[in-house]
Amino acid sequence: MKKIAPVILLSCFTFFILYTTSCNSGGGMAKSKKSNDSTVVIHDLADADGLNPFTSSSANGFYIQSNIFQGLLAIDFKTLKQTGQLAVDRPKIEEVADGEYKGGMQLTYEIRPEAVWDNGTPVTAADYIFSIKAVKNPKTSCGSLRPYLEFIDDIVADPGNPKKFIVYSKEKYILAEEFSGGTVLPEYIYDPKGLMRGFTIKQLNDKKNAAKLMSDPKIDEFAQQFNSPQFAREKGFVVGSGPYEFIEWATGQYVILNKKKNWWGDKTGGALYAHPPKITYKIVNDWTTAVTALKGEDLDVAHGIRPNDFLELKKNEQFKQLYNIHTPDELSYVYLGLNRRNPRLADVRVRKALAHLVDKKEIIETLLYGMGSPVIGPINPIKPYYDKSIADMPFDIDKAKALLKEAGWEDTDGNGIADKLVNGEKLEMKLDFKYNSGNDTRKNIGILLKENAKRAGVEINVVAREWTVFLEDTKKRDYDIFCGGWIQSPILDDPKQIWHTSSDHPDGDNRVGFGSAESDKLIDELRITLDEAKRNELYKKFQEVVAQDQPYIFLYAPQNRLAIHARFNAEPSLNRPGFDEKAFTLKQNWMANN
Incomplete structure (x- = not known):
């Protein structure tokens, strides 16, 4: 048996070192551990300030809430235009020809016939009216939202159709459509005693009535309940008509949402969508650790990546086989x-x-x-x-x-x-x-x-x-x-x-x-x-x-600095946070060799 010359052994060993090193530092074929995993794990740098969509003011809170709650209208991530969400369509907007609101405007909405709450009861005009009252209650912590709803002077439900109603305004507000089309909350969850039913929109708007309202025990009781942490982070109290159910929030670690098994939106013939069975928002308060988690596929999405880390990831060929990198402009x-x-x-x-x-x-x-x-x-x-x-x-x-x-x-x-x-x-x-x-x-x-x-x-x-x-x-x-x-x-x-x-x-x-x-x-x-x-x-x-x-x-x-796992069909958007996780679907036969 011939002896292999030492130089050949050394050459083979050197080749092996160079090959394995290049694979580990960005060369070679990447191997994914998540090829068939349809769960989406999204990075967050910090905890949200709450999951009550009316009292929360943080951007990361809003992103999570948008999967739990729905508005009458929503902005389409592709067209950036308003479209019907809970509502069948955008409202019919008309000038009021006579009566109390003459010269003002009226917006007529109809809620989708399929729309129901988690207990099976229909989403109705009564829920919308309650939601507006919740914001207009002077003691709720809705100060950042209240100015946008000042224009609403009254809401009248259609006596023959509980899903149809008209919003009246004395003024022609430039964003009347956008903000009348906001989030609708289930009255049975957020006001089980019906405390706000005893007040009309007109009464809540009347500045002369302000002192009386501030001392009203029902106004106070509702506000204390609505502002409480219970409705900001507890399972069973963070409830909306959206496709995802709030499961758990571990402070400093994660927020978990699961797709509802019989979500009503799946019956709208594709008008509404929600594909991932589970969405986890993973909180990592350090970018070095977060980037390591990305490279290890422990995160599927990261946005606003630290600039120097983002440039390093763009140069990493192995990473780019596993993730798509985007830099859309940001509003x-x-x-x-x-x-x-x-x-x-x-x-x-x-x-x-x-x-x-x-x-x-x-x-x-x-x-x-x-x-x-x-x-x-x-x-x-x-x-x-x-x-x-x-x-x-x-x-x-x-x-x-x-x-x-x-x-x-x-x-x-x-x-x-x-x-x-x-x-x-x-x-x-x-x-x-x-x-x-x-x-x-x-x-x-x-x-x-x-x-x-x-x-x-x-x-x-x-x-x-x-x-x-x-x-x-x-x-x-x-x-x-x-x-x-x-x-x-x-x-x-x-x-x-x-x-x-x-x-x-x-x-x-x-x-x-x-x-x-x-x-x-x-x-x-x-x-x-x-x-x-x-x-x-x-x-x-x-x-x-x-x-x-x-x-x-x-x-x-x-510019947004965005990385999304390549196993998903996912497009970047100018609309924040730069992606629509509800639209993510698995690519067929992606890296089938994994």
Whole structure:
């Protein structure tokens, strides 16, 4: 028997090492452990703030809720247009010709005949009327939703058809269709005692009746029940007409939804759909761990992936055999909220000085790796009424110093921090920058601002907060600066929720204290202007007012950074979160050799 030459043995061994190494580092044929698994596992960076669709305000909560609950209408992920969901179709909209609401509008809806609740009873106009009353109850924590439903003056059910009703409004609200078509809750679950039946929509709308309502024991009892954690996270109390049943929420770990066995929507001939038998939202509050889970196929979907991780995944050939990678544009923007009630930030010159200390170009190029574009206001650049004439605030430390000095902030004691006497008290320009823990991009925005601000005599302390604590801090106005983001929609913008002074309260979303009689009047007029050209001019005036006041430092609109397991038929969307998990189906014979 011949001996194999050592050089040949060495060559074979070297080839084996090189081959196995290349397979493990991104080369070679990937092997999947999930070829026939139709369950969808979606990454979440943090727990939602609750699963009550009327009291929750977090984006991740909304995404989960959209599989449990339904509205009369929904936005189609492909066309980005309104379509019937619980309703047979979009409403018939007419001007009211006479009577109490003459000159206003009426919207006629009909709920699908197949639509039933989990107990088998039909979804009716009574459930819709209850849902509107729940929001209009002055003691429910629905402050962020309430402004959108102010236009509803009455709802009248059809006496001959319990699934048909008319919504009446004295005003011609620009988003009447969109917000009259919102979520419907089962009255038998959320108001088993029928507490809200004793109140009419008119009574709940009557401002003269406000004090009486606030002291009414039934109003209070319902609100305490509705606002309770029970209806935000307990099985049997988080119930909707949607295709999925809420099963379990383990804080900091996961939320599990199972497809209902006899969901009524499966009988609509394909008009409604829900394919995965189970959806799990897996909470991983660290991107390094989350990316490892992706590579190990423990997650099927991740969105908003940390930019540097996303670029690394795009280069990993093995990963790309298992996942499809997408970068759709996003209808959202990231901003820094400035607490105008803080005496250090009350002067607009200080707020503008801080804006000059933010280097958007460096943020986009260094932190986002170019996957974003700068924004200058609250309107998305894709909208026709985006005001391109508003100049962005350039990064300019000297300008920031000059504005601070003009506002009376100078370093009088030589410690490197600007100071000022305010009401007889010496204050230093020291500010906390809060962000949600686990979001490294926002953390690094704070660090960049800290470095730039130091050169202008401003001391920034970067502070992490767990997601729900972070949200609570912003609601309580317990912050100096916070890094946040707003999810936007392809429909028209209504600034009232975020920018009107009536929304400046703990349950409202005007968390920076913006607004005046002038800006409120502008917003109120914009909301009822149906003429597109006139409305667009009002939008532009509104953007100018916001720019002049500088309540936010507007940063950027990101591109979504999305990975979806390749075993699914799944298309990305401009609509957040960038995908529609209900539409996921398994590909036939995908990687059949696995």
